[in-house]
Amino acid sequence: MITLTDLRKVYPSPDGDVVALDGIDLTVDRGEIHGIVGPSGAGKSTLMRCLTALERPTSGTVAIDGVELTGLAQRELRRQRRRIGMVFQHVNLLDARTALDNVAYPLRIAGTPKAQARARALELLDLVGLADRGGSHPAYLSGGQQQRVGIARALAADPAVLLCDEPSSALDWTTTRQVLELIKQVRDRLGLTVLIITHEMSVVRQVCDSVTLLSRGRVAQHGSLRDVVTDYGTTLARDLIPLAATPVGDKRAQLEVSFSSADFAVADVLALLVELNALAGVESGTIESLAGERVGRFQLDLKAGDATQVIDRLRGFGLHVEVTR
Amino acid sequence: MMFAALEINWDVWQTLPGRTLETLGQTLLASLVVLLIGLPIGVLVHVTEPGGLRPQVVVHRITTFIVNVGRSVPFIVLMFLLIPVTRWIAGTSIGWRALSIPLAIGCIPFFARIAENALRGVGKGKVEAALMVGASRLQVITGVLLRESLPGLVGGITVTEVTLIGYSAITGAVGGGGLGSLAYNYGYSRYMFDVMIIVTVVFFVIVQVVQMAGDLAARRLDHTR
Ligand SMILES: Nc1ncnc2c1ncn2[C@@H]1O[C@H](COP(=O)(O)OP(=O)(O)OP(=O)(O)O)[C@@H](O)[C@H]1O
Ligand SMILES: [Mg+2]
Numbered sequence: 001m002i003t004l005t006d007l008r009k010v011y012p013s014p015d016g017d018v019v020a021l022d023g024i025d026l027t028v029d030r031g032e033i034h035g036i037v038g039p040s041g042a043g044k045s046t047l048m049r050c051l052t053a054l055e056r057p058t059s060g061t062v063a064i065d066g067v068e069l070t071g072l073a074q075r076e077l078r079r080q081r082r083r084i085g086m087v088f089q090h091v092n093l094l095d096a097r098t099a100l101d102n103v104a105y106p107l108r109i110a111g112t113p114k115a116q117a118r119a120r121a122l123e124l125l126d127l128v129g130l131a132d133r134g135g136s137h138p139a140y141l142s143g144g145q146q147q148r149v150g151i152a153r154a155l156a157a158d159p160a161v162l163l164c165d166e167p168s169s170a171l172d173w174t175t176t177r178q179v180l181e182l183i184k185q186v187r188d189r190l191g192l193t194v195l196i197i198t199h200e201m202s203v204v205r206q207v208c209d210s211v212t213l214l215s216r217g218r219v220a221q222h223g224s225l226r227d228v229v230t231d232y233g234t235t236l237a238r239d240l241i242p243l244a245a246t247p248v249g250d251k252r253a254q255l256e257v258s259f260s261s262a263d264f265a266v267a268d269v270l271a272l273l274v275e276l277n278a279l280a281g282v283e284s285g286t287i288e289s290l291a292g293e294r295v296g297r298f299q300l301d302l303k304a305g306d307a308t309q310v311i312d313r314l315r316g317f318g319l320h321v322e323v324t325r
Numbered sequence: 326m327m328f329a330a331l332e333i334n335w336d337v338w339q340t341l342p343g344r345t346l347e348t349l350g351q352t353l354l355a356s357l358v359v360l361l362i363g364l365p366i367g368v369l370v371h372v373t374e375p376g377g378l379r380p381q382v383v384v385h386r387i388t389t390f391i392v393n394v395g396r397s398v399p400f401i402v403l404m405f406l407l408i409p410v411t412r413w414i415a416g417t418s419i420g421w422r423a424l425s426i427p428l429a430i431g432c433i434p435f436f437a438r439i440a441e442n443a444l445r446g447v448g449k450g451k452v453e454a455a456l457m458v459g460a461s462r463l464q465v466i467t468g469v470l471l472r473e474s475l476p477g478l479v480g481g482i483t484v485t486e487v488t489l490i491g492y493s494a495i496t497g498a499v500g501g502g503g504l505g506s507l508a509y510n511y512g513y514s515r516y517m518f519d520v521m522i523i524v525t526v527v528f529f530v531i532v533q534v535v536q537m538a539g540d541l542a543a544r545r546l547d548h549t550r
Contacts, residue, residue, distance in 0.1 A: 094455075
């Protein structure tokens, strides 16, 4: 559905070239919600700009729904862009137009008659739960409402793909949840492929089916959510199941235990930890519901005896164990 | 300068309505030209800048240069400088119609700069959003850049209008007619203090009306407040 092959983007700069994307290969299947995460400067925005052909890649190809965007002429590119709906971090609604006209705008651009475009826009506003606010200008809508209008606009031209660049980072927690729920609901109903760029792992946890970790312009980790979280010890597994920070300067030996309910009943794992409590106490722990499983991580603090006894017992049970200190 | 005791020169006052109309006519004529030429120049400067909608370094440099040169020549100098041009276009270099030519030319760079500033206020994200739904560059210019900056443009037009009215008075001193010629020929040259006062009052009223109408229009068009 979305296919990137050996995508490279190099920005020339006075102090030498900046390699923003360094050979990205990525496939996102139809109907999937895919998250792209990575530290600041990893190349997330650059990747998004290449996907929309707002930026031309230095080399490599971008294909959406089998149509290669790289190398298309302007006119054809404009036509293809209508197949991509884009949701922006700062929403980017047109202030001079009402919510309804903002949603109708892509259709007007495509040459749909005004009445027809408005009728369709009203349907979409209804889909995002704002049918009664069509006459309001963006300035009079809340941030969450504005983003809903943004999503409705992105859907106006019946796109096959929805690209979201930090769609919720300007919103509070509850509004974020509503917006993400809407994106999921839209995917379920319209069968779109969705790509979400985000720096918040909670967004990935809440809506994504699969995820890619970018790091310095390369794919550092990639896979379905279920696979990456059970790839214990990797960056994504740790970031998706975060542990609360423990006090610094603590010198005692520590162990980290990870497991998924796909392999063990949560209660059995907890029972084992209780059993080992005399030797190693739980310092901090997290259990997250993810991709239909419960995935947990515990940090244990060695109290007495030597570590091997505890480690052997945990490993014997089949848990993933790491010595962190 | 010395004024005689305040007496009313009725014969001069009678020419006031006609002169006012000349001033208004001259300003209006020049405004149209300023808008028609200044706005496209402003758009051109804006869209051709690096990172703009249609980056064109050479065109950008040339237009910016012309605008800057135009703005750096004092109006009174420009007016004398443009006498041959005025004569060539209008066939004469006096009268309110003829002098609306240097008036317009003097204000085009001024307004182009103001328009460019207003356009600059339209967020890049809005342009990208429009491009993403398949808008052409022309559609972006009309539907996003101009439309979104309309309140700012109207504010700019108001400022330009007030400037034009002020400059139009200057043309009156060199044969451009209008209220400026009353102030110069009677108020200044013949020490008619009453004429000076009434001209000042009329200018004040005109500028007030323009400013109020402009503010009202800008407020009506601004949907962000
Ligand atoms: N127009 C540009 N010119 C030069 N360098 C650029 C340009 N755009 C991005 N870069 C560089 O490319 C790299 C990747 O930037 P990008 O904006 O894609 O990162 P990001 O992952 O989106 O980061 P953030 O999370 O902070 O938004 C950075 O090193 C950045 O400095
Ligand atoms: Mg970014």
